[in-house]
Amino acid sequence: MTSDSAVRPGRPAVRHPYLDHPGPLAFAHRGGSLGGPENSMAAFEQAVRLGYRYLETDVHTTADGVLVAFHDDRLDRVSDGTGSIAQLPWRVVSAARIGGREPVPTLEELLDAFPEARFNIDVKAPAAVRPLVDAVRRTHAWDRVCVSSFSERRLAGVRAAAGPRLATSAGPRDVVALKLRSLARGGLPLARGARRRAVCLQVPEFVAGGGDSGPRLVDAAFVETAHALGLQVHVWTVNEADRMRSLLDLGVDGIMTDHIDVLRDVLIERGAWF
Template sequence: MTTAAHPYFDHPRPFAFAHRGGVAGGLENTERAFRRAVDLGYRYLETDVHVTADGRLVAFHDATLDRVTDARGAIADLPWSEVARARVGGREPVPLFADLLRAFPGTRWNVDVKAEGALLPLLRVLQEQDAWGRVCVGSFDERRVARAQALAGNRLATSLGTRGVVALRLRSWGLPARPRPDARAAQVPVRQAGIPVVDGAFVRCAHRLGLQVHVWTVNEADAMRALLDLGVDGIMTDHVELLRGVLEERGAWPA
């Protein structure tokens, strides 16, 4: 099935993704960060999800609270009542993903499922809010995204995991490999471990297979321009004003 058949992708390209709401602002994965991106005109937002010890799905990148909040501990070991008291940057609460969906009804979300335990809670939230058309699920773990796809079916959009991206890279070099056929996007870095991932051959191969190419995390204007010249379908950035400016100079920022 092509990406055009799923409502997540029915928006003018290239997509501009606010990575964790815009990490450069210092309050990643908070409602304030996402609000700032939405106020700038972003309609695609990227986040990560973990689940608390009592089953609440939170938008947060790390497995522990230590790096970006004034609290400590592994999210999976803490009840929501404790996680809710933590403050990102000492200021902003850790949000529940369900609350973000409600707070920004006109947005679409790229969701990286960071832990296996977060998968079923995520699917429950999407079912409860009928948000299947607003979310693309990704993970480095190919088995995890394949499981999400198998559980939810075609109503859910998923991207390739690491194994699928490797297969797509090999196929773009003419080797007999095939990525997972029910994925709708390849979400990739420009290079990995010194090996180029995104080039013209990779983008053309993905497009032949009906896959979009979304590139993360791109924070320099020249790199953004080069990727757009290759025909990528989306760019994720920490610097939300910068990407907006690059797209505006090309007449590609959505009105």
């Protein structure tokens, strides 16, 4: 693990092995859109072939406790199956095909298939907390997993079960607190213990997440405030080259994208694809 004193220019010290990478982190959001439907093994394989070292996915748990890499709580939108994952046994979920052709992978299948990759995992349901920590433990993936969630309760559950060995992102309350602090230029305290709980903030560029129509969340002051507190800033989901360039100019530490070819090209042109 890189020492906290080894601060890269313009970036905070690396506080967890997961973040130890020489340039901005390029995340293939749900595997990206080049190689297959979202969260499919084919999509992740294409991202890795393209050179991606950071893969983003989501987890739910079946009725019989199998942890699957799937965004929605239901099969219906992206697969030929139907029903709530939490109410279906694995034998039914495993028969569904994403995009009509790709099986639903388990998280452990992904961790085993890409042993050199690092995974950003959004825990989507309370029932997935314990199986997620157990999967990380069984696969010895402590240094290559970061867990995020929109739920403070789920994040707290992950941290309680895993301890500080597992990297986590800040929850919504800490993001709001940091934004207020950045607006006040240091005049407001961050939520208690935020620096101890999280190693990064994973946020949309705009508050409402609705493109450039909402109030801006990520600006120079936000990034500077996060860095002063030792937190990296990762922005999702950015698919346009000009927006990628603007965010990188602000000093963000990572970008999540569906358009993995576009982000790769932007980083190559900046000499930042490693």
